[in-house]
Amino acid sequence: MPMLGLGTWQNKDLDQCADSVEAALDLGYRHVDTAQIYRNEKGVGEGIAAADVDREDVFLATKVWIDQLAPEDVKRSTDESLEKLGTEYLDLLYVHWPAKAYDPEGTMAAFSDLVDDGKIERIGVSNFEPHHVDEAAEVLGEYPFANQVEIHPLLQQEELRAHAEEHDYELVAYSPLARGKVFDVPEVVDVAEKHDVSPAQVSLAWLRAKDITAIPKATSTDHIEDNFGSLSLDLDEEDVAAIDAIETTDRRVNPDFGPDAWN
Numbered sequence: 001m002p003m004l005g006l007g008t009w010q011n012k013d014l015d016q017c018a019d020s021v022e023a024a025l026d027l028g029y030r031h032v033d034t035a036q037i038y039r040n041e042k043g044v045g046e047g048i049a050a051a052d053v054d055r056e057d058v059f060l061a062t063k064v065w066i067d068q069l070a071p072e073d074v075k076r077s078t079d080e081s082l083e084k085l086g087t088e089y090l091d092l093l094y095v096h097w098p099a100k101a102y103d104p105e106g107t108m109a110a111f112s113d114l115v116d117d118g119k120i121e122r123i124g125v126s127n128f129e130p131h132h133v134d135e136a137a138e139v140l141g142e143y144p145f146a147n148q149v150e151i152h153p154l155l156q157q158e159e160l161r162a163h164a165e166e167h168d169y170e171l172v173a174y175s176p177l178a179r180g181k182v183f184d185v186p187e188v189v190d191v192a193e194k195h196d197v198s199p200a201q202v203s204l205a206w207l208r209a210k211d212i213t214a215i216p217k218a219t220s221t222d223h224i225e226d227n228f229g230s231l232s233l234d235l236d237e238e239d240v241a242a243i244d245a246i247e248t249t250d251r252r253v254n255p256d257f258g259p260d261a262w263n
Contacts, residue, residue: 001059001092001146001170003208004231005031006224007217009174014043020219021047025058027228033148033172033215035063035096036081045086060085061092063126063148066100066257073101074110078119094124094148098132099257108139124148124172129259130163137167146170151212152178153188153203153243154250161210173207176214179252187246191239197229204230206243 006024011017017040021032025048034044041062048058062085068077078093093114095107114120122145125136137143147164151157151173164171182188182203192199200216204227207214218224235243 001172001213002029002031003213004204004228005029005033005059005061005172005213005215007174007215008032008034008040008044009038009217011040011043011217011219012038014040014046016219017043018047018050020224022050023221024218024224024228025051025053027224029224029228030057031059031061031213031215033061033174034085035065035094036068036077037063037065037096041081041084045084049086055087059091060087061094061124062090063094063096063124066097066102069095069101069103069107071106071110074107075114078114082119089118090120092122092124092145093120094126094146095128095136097127097255097257098125098129098259104132104135104139108136112140122146126174127258130159132259133163133167133169143167143169146172146213148172148174148215150175150251150253151207152176153182153185153206153246154178154248155252156244156246161212170213171211172213172215174215175252176207176216177203178250181250181252185246185248187242191235191242194239195233195235197233198226200226201230201233202235202239202243205233205235206240209235209240 111123124146125144126148183199188199192202204214216227
């Protein structure tokens, strides 16, 4: 899984979404993330088809929404996602939240069936706390490939990072720029000025230094290119320590149906 991907949350205009995906892939991105609830899978698929990149070279992920997590709905909605995306398989399929129709045993069994059927290559979860990941692992007989959660300098997720390291699964950071808040964090700005780069690049490079994949949302070519530039930025130990020491916590995503510990 490439450590930098293109996030597509809120990119609902299908033509714009397709253009963004095509531009990102032609620039060098090889990881695209979407979700059923984003209602842009068709645009993502059109962007992949239009790019000068073979489908097998693209790591494509989507997520099953919380009202589609009953076993029969998982399978039906995934077939619909595959059709919209114009692909025969997904590199990674996530449970979007452990909420509403989610049942560890039934939902995970349905995901396993999709692997057996060749429709998905990897099983992921999203917005799971450590105990949710453990429950999923019990059913699957192994830990999911990845857990996608909000992570950025203002929400450093030490407990989840330790759990992922202990059990050898990937963490994927959504909202890795704290929905723009990192641009106002003095520690991040100071590191950015030191390296003559953007605060966005610093936040993404900090995540990479922690072995965390990031999927920043971007629609404009300028933002797509700026985020991609983070791959050329290597923070030194002093930079990483300065960001690690940030004490402010600011969770940007906290819906009513989220895990109880968040509310």
